[in-house]
Amino acid sequence: MTTTTHHPIAIIGGGLGGLTLARVLHVHGVGATVFDLEASANARTQGGMLDIHEESGQIALREARLYEEFLAEVHPGGQAMRVLDKHARLLREDRDDGTGGRPEIDRGTLRDLLVSSLPEGTIRWNAKAVSCRALDDGRHEVTLAGGEVFTTDLLVGADGAWSRVRPLVSASTPAYTGISFVELDLFDAEKRHPGSAELIGGGMCFALGDEKGFLAHRETDGSLHIYVALRADETWLGSLDFTNRGTGGAKAELLRHFDGWAPALRDLIAEADGPLVPRHIHALPIGHRWSRIPGTTLLGDAAHLMSPFAGEGANLALIDGADLGRCLVEHPGDPEAALTAYEAILFPRSEVAAQESAEGLEAIFDASAPKPLLDMFAQFDDAS
Numbered sequence: 490m491t492t493t494t495h496h497p498i499a500i501i502g503g504g505l506g507g508l509t510l511a512r513v514l515h516v517h518g519v520g521a522t523v524f525d526l527e528a529s530a531n532a533r534t535q536g537g538m539l540d541i542h543e544e545s546g547q548i549a550l551r552e553a554r555l556y557e558e559f560l561a562e563v564h565p566g567g568q569a570m571r572v573l574d575k576h577a578r579l580l581r582e583d584r585d586d587g588t589g590g591r592p593e594i595d596r597g598t599l600r601d602l603l604v605s606s607l608p609e610g611t612i613r614w615n616a617k618a619v620s621c622r623a624l625d626d627g628r629h630e631v632t633l634a635g636g637e638v639f640t641t642d643l644l645v646g647a648d649g650a651w652s653r654v655r656p657l658v659s660a661s662t663p664a665y666t667g668i669s670f671v672e673l674d675l676f677d678a679e680k681r682h683p684g685s686a687e688l689i690g691g692g693m694c695f696a697l698g699d700e701k702g703f704l705a706h707r708e709t710d711g712s713l714h715i716y717v718a719l720r721a722d723e724t725w726l727g728s729l730d731f732t733n734r735g736t737g738g739a740k741a742e743l744l745r746h747f748d749g750w751a752p753a754l755r756d757l758i759a760e761a762d763g764p765l766v767p768r769h770i771h772a773l774p775i776g777h778r779w780s781r782i783p784g785t786t787l788l789g790d791a792a793h794l795m796s797p798f799a800g801e802g803a804n805l806a807l808i809d810g811a812d813l814g815r816c817l818v819e820h821p822g823d824p825e826a827a828l829t830a831y832e833a834i835l836f837p838r839s840e841v842a843a844q845e846s847a848e849g850l851e852a853i854f855d856a857s858a859p860k861p862l863l864d865m866f867a868q869f870d871d872a873s
């Protein structure tokens with residue numbers, strides 16, 4: 490017979506958002522259990538650099554009492570930024586003088602920081618939620634892969650783009666934005682790919698034109714992480730042959746899309762080491778929201794998946810987790826008041842960010858790119 494356990498607060502998903510919520514609750518003496526489908530904390534490499542914004546992610550890390558630890562892990566020089574055109578002409582360069590409000594950290598390092606800040610046993614790995622349902626008494630019941638069932642007073646969907654909790658509150662599902670990525674890496678760039686290392690610089694680099702481009706980052710391990718990005722039909726990535734590190738066909742097909750681009754940019758594809766990873770970019774509708782449903786809510790991508798072109802998703806996941814934790818602590822014994830207060834902050838904030846992400850997408854993938862992106866940065870300069 491299946492036994493049913495009870496967890497007062499169950500957080501489905503141990504990404505940045507779910508972990509921040511658990512941590513903020515923990516620093517206020519409130520326990521919660523996080524369920525994640527991954528086999529362990531390090532089952533999957535959490536690649537990529539994230540810039541953590543002063544007005545969101547950094548506030549969350551302070552609320553989680555992890556700000557000093559975060560600062561110790563920041564990538565020096567990572568806030569540098571370049572914008573190039575398809576001929577690899579440098580059109581804008583921002584140097585990192587250490588005073589910017591968006592320091593960069595490796596995503597895996599940030600996640601490790603959060604994981605190790607939680608008491609042993611808070612996170613249940615290898616725990617994939619396969620279904621969730623409301624019970625008559627306001628609680629929810631969750632079934633995990635493998636058949637384990639538990640009930641909870643507060644069910645938080647922090648389970649990302651394809652959330653299993655979201656259908657409890659909303660019928661919306663993410664839609665393809667029309668943008669496809671192929672992710673690739675150039676390892677040990679200074680030594681093995683000095684030309685590419687020089688081209689990208691010490692932080693982020695956009696090389697754009699003709700509705701496509703390269704979004705590149707210098708990583709803390711000395712590699713270059715590149716998103717080759719273009720407008721494409723949703724079936725396009727599925728038609729590429731990614732076997733044998735893309736040499737079976739994907740690299741040649743990508744290079745064909747960048748005919749006429751500077752050889753230094755084409756080299757980023759030709760010289761890529763390791764596997765090439767295809768990725769469709771999806772988003773929920775701008776302004777996604779739901780009516781209050783007792784005993785459950787969403788945070789992070791589960792609540793407001795957006796394209797990454799404003800660099801807001803991880804920052805929002807962090808601040809959502811911190812805000813939800815704070816609201817629960819501020820309304821002891823009244824979770825509905827806490828969830829109402831949280832969602833009143835969540836909905837307008839994520840709508841603004843989703844709008845900015847959609848505008849970022851149009852600027853980056855415009856036929857006249859990189860001009861619209863340069864104009865956007867010039868507006869930020871004027872405003873600051």
Ligand SMILES: Cc1cc2nc3c(=O)[nH]c(=O)nc-3n(C[C@H](O)[C@H](O)[C@H](O)COP(=O)(O)OP(=O)(O)OC[C@H]3O[C@@H](n4cnc5c(N)ncnc54)[C@H](O)[C@@H]3O)c2cc1C
Nearest residue numbers: 502504505506526617618649789790800801802803804806
């Ligand atoms: C290519 C790319 C680049 C990006 N770059 C940036 C950037 O530069 N800056 C930025 O701020 N944001 C960026 N983002 C967005 C950012 O990655 C996300 O917004 C952020 O990770 C969302 O955090 P989350 O905790 O909500 O969800 P996730 O990070 O997706 O975490 C969800 C967790 O839930 C678990 N899970 C999923 N389903 C289940 C289930 N059924 N049961 C149990 N566990 C489950 C997963 O294993 C995972 O650990 C980028 C996104 C992409 C795709």
